[in-house]
Amino acid sequence: MKFFPLDVGVSEIRGIIDIIKDNGNAMEVSKLAEETDDEIDDLFPLLDAGVLLGLCKISKGNVVLTKKGVLLDQHNAKDIFSDALRHIEPFKSVLSLLKSKDKMSANEIADALLRRGISYNSDRITNEELISGLLTRWSITNHILSYDQESGLWEIYKRAANGQ
Numbered sequence: 126m127k128f129f130p131l132d133v134g135v136s137e138i139r140g141i142i143d144i145i146k147d148n149g150n151a152m153e154v155s156k157l158a159e160e161t162d163d164e165i166d167d168l169f170p171l172l173d174a175g176v177l178l179g180l181c182k183i184s185k186g187n188v189v190l191t192k193k194g195v196l197l198d199q200h201n202a203k204d205i206f207s208d209a210l211r212h213i214e215p216f217k218s219v220l221s222l223l224k225s226k227d228k229m230s231a232n233e234i235a236d237a238l239l240r241r242g243i244s245y246n247s248d249r250i251t252n253e254e255l256i257s258g259l260l261t262r263w264s265i266t267n268h269i270l271s272y273d274q275e276s277g278l279w280e281i282y283k284r285a286a287n288g289q
Contacts, residue, residue, distance in 0.1 A: 128214045129177060130170035131245060131255055135206065135266060141171055142180055142190065142197050151189040178209040207267040215243045215256060216264060220281060223270070228278040231257040 144160050145152055154172070158165045172188060175181040180194035197205055210216045215238050222237050223229060229237070235253035238244065245259075246252040260279065264270035268282045 126214060126242065127173075127177065128243060128245070129210070129216065129259065129263070130173050131259055133170050133174045134262060135202070137171055138174055138178070138180070139197065139199075139202060141168070141175065142194055145181065145188055145190055146195065150195055151187055154183070154186050154188055157188060177213050178206060180205075203267050206263070207269055210263060210267060210269055215259070216269060218243060219260065219264070219270065219279070223279065223281045228273075228276075228280045230277050231260075231279065234260075234279060 141157065141161065144157060148156070148160075154165060154168065158168055161168065172181070172183055175188075175194070176183060178193075179191055180197060181188050181190050183189075193205055193209075211220060218238055218241055219234055222234065226233075231253050235249070235256050238256065239249075239252070244252050245255040260270060261272065264282075265272060268284075270279050271282045272279050
């Protein structure tokens with residue numbers, strides 16, 4: 126089972142997609158590393174996230190944008206990310222858990238994910254913090270989940286009555 130990588134941000138993904146677009150929608154991973162001033166090893170989590178989000182494919186050392194990757198821009202990024210993340214672990218399982226329980230704490234989510242074999246760290250507290258950070262970074266911005274700081278509970282994002 127492939128999990129969404131930690132320490133990958135929305136702006137980083139959009140940045141590498143823009144670079145690939147500027148290079149004809151395909152380029153060698155080594156050239157991408159040169160253009161981003163990153164080590165190739167540092168690009169792998171970004172590229173893994175891009176593949177999981179359906180934005181690119183990697184084959185024989187080349188990154189090629191998919192149709193979604195070519196279409197990604199500032200106006201549709203939230204919709205593209207939201208649609209894709211709903212099918213990627215751990216977001217998929219968190220949504221499933223919250224459909225049956227309505228609201229859960231980060232601790233409850235981390236424990237339930239662990240029972241499903243989803244863990245980022247063997248230390249329970251560290252694992253909870255990593256999962257909470259990932260959910261905060263990706264699911265709030267992309268309107269998948271909401272977090273109430275006062276109660277410390279997560280729930281499925283509910284669109285406002287006016288569609289916002």
